[in-house]
Amino acid sequence: MKVLLGATQLAKRSDVTEEHGxxxxxxxxxxxxKKGDSPAEWAPGHPVAWGHEQWKFSSGEEKSVTSVSATSDEKYFAIAIDDTLVIFEVDGYKLASVLKTGDGPIKSIxxxxxxxxxxxxLACQYGDQYGRATNVKIWLLDQDCREIDPDKKIVVEGYLPTFAPSVFSSDCKTLLLLAxxxxxxxxxxxxxALDVQTGKEKFRMTGHTDSIMWTGFSPDDKFIASAAWDRYMKLWSGEDGKFIRDYGPTGAQNWACAFDPEGVNLAVTTGAHRALMWRIDDPQSFPIALAGKVGWERVISNSPDGTKLAIGSADGRLMVHETKAMTLIQVWQLGAEIGGSRWLKEVTEIKWLDNGNRISWTPSDGSLQMYDFETNMKWKWAAGKEDKWRRGAWFNTVVLLERKGLIGSRDQDGAFRMWKIPEK
Incomplete structure (x- = not known):
């Protein structure tokens, strides 16, 4: 396993110019x-190829990074590779600690x-789900991101939901898993629902009749929502798990949900080429159907200011809705390659910056992209023609450290790269 620091990767390539990228x-x-009738413009120096990142973590071609996460105070970030968690300080990229599951590769953290x-x-899912049980482990770490008590093991059989942006309640006392x-x-x-400090089960929610794809808390922890392939979305009490109501049937498999920042509306993406939104406090109301959908939609996200809702689909499409009128205001769509297919370019990650004035996303084409709604400027960091990478869809692979001015991504060559966020 190697750690490649950015200073060894910043040599200018002759095929990059500051003006054109x-x-x-x-x-x-x-x-x-676009802004008005004007299409988005490339920022100076973009697109940028791999090799110009500020920092890179790689194990060569031996093992791929599988998942990444950062602390909310932006002091540390963790990288999962095989059965190992490597934790770094953000300032200086110094190694803070190394943790091992000791029993199978890590899928998500x-x-x-x-x-x-x-x-x-820190929560971690690990194990070989195709041969033996998959487990969820909770690590309690000190202020230096080292284990507080190595002898205290919190391990529970189960899975972390793939398409949920967070498995924790906002007060950090409860973790949601699938068992x-x-x-x-x-x-x-x-x-x-698990108690984070003890690992003991608080309550269990049952009733879905097919695979559960998403579960998560409302912003105030009052509710828990879940979405499944049984065509229903369910709402539960965040306090005791008591069932409250069903939303649906939606007409197809459900994939991902999103509460708005106020916890008033709840949206779900489906396999029926549409997303639906309900008001939580009005179960008798008809859902709002959001237009412009094609194919699977497995990522959905509200902007922090609540004015926009973004949805990514399997055909390389990113759609942005204005939430007041629920109108479709922006569509970014990858075209099909010659001899290829747009269905291999699913948008799998959405991050909001600058309180919703910027958006970042990852289509499955080996790139990390960003757009500024105010300046109409766009950025792209991607694999060059000489870089080796493979197609595929990975979720929860972007780390946003906005106060530090950094954004990092697990890229499709299996490495993790940290980039500087462009200044306003």
């Missing part, structure tokens, strides 16, 4: 962001929001 990395688009001044909480349960419909996954 890499022309061969410009997208083949069917639709681009997440830091909870910092619960106190001197502790961190197998058996009831009148047979064996399937239920939602389990």
């Amino acid at each position: 890499r022309r061969d990395l410009r997208d083949n688009l069917e639709s681009d962001f 997440e830091f909870a929001r910092k619960p106190s001044e001197d502790t961190y909480v 197998t349960t058996t009831d009148e419909w047979g064996s399937h996954l239920a939602i389990v």
